[in-house]
Amino acid sequence: MLPNNGQPNRCAVLDTDHIMALMERKPDGAKMRKAMRHVGKVPVPDFVITELGNVRKISQHEAISAVAAILKNQVRIVRCDSDVADCAAQIESGNLAAHFPDTLMLAIAKFCAYRMASYDGGVISTARTEGIGMIGVCGLA
Numbered sequence: 001m002l003p004n005n006g007q008p009n010r011c012a013v014l015d016t017d018h019i020m021a022l023m024e025r026k027p028d029g030a031k032m033r034k035a036m037r038h039v040g041k042v043p044v045p046d047f048v049i050t051e052l053g054n055v056r057k058i059s060q061h062e063a064i065s066a067v068a069a070i071l072k073n074q075v076r077i078v079r080c081d082s083d084v085a086d087c088a089a090q091i092e093s094g095n096l097a098a099h100f101p102d103t104l105m106l107a108i109a110k111f112c113a114y115r116m117a118s119y120d121g122g123v124i125s126t127a128r129t130e131g132i133g134m135i136g137v138c139g140l141a
Helices: 016-023 027-036 046-056 060-070 082-094 102-112 121-130
Strands: 012-014 042-045 075-078 115-117
Touching: 012 102, 016 046, 016 060, 042 046, 042 102, 046 060, 046 075, 060 075, 082 102, 082 121, 102 115, 102 121
Parallel strands: 012 042, 012 115, 042 075
Antiparallel strands: none
16 A cells, blocks of 8 residues: 555665765756655664765765755655564565665665665565655666
8 A cells, every 4th residue: 555645755775876976066966956856854874874875985074964955855864673673684585686775775665665876786676576666866766
């Protein structure tokens, strides 16, 4: 059953590469900003915030602030609970193409009926297998 009275969910999980493209204003970031017009809230896993902080050498607070500014405060930081972890383990056991921590993002998308954006061919392939919708900015999608 689809959330939102039978309408596809307007949320989308973005991987680190997509958020970095937005932060660095890369050409793909412009495509992402255009596609994001049709997206409501953007759940960002807490481990993605940690990764962004490590890559950009900024604090988690600064990473959250930067992501919120780029996504016009549409961002929601989400933690992976045991249900999401269990779903990620099931996804990983049935698919050779995607691995931890990508399977956590896939599990969030699947568990919550969100769409996803990724450049990773394994993630895209697994999302298709798992019936997870993708927003149309993915490099290989």
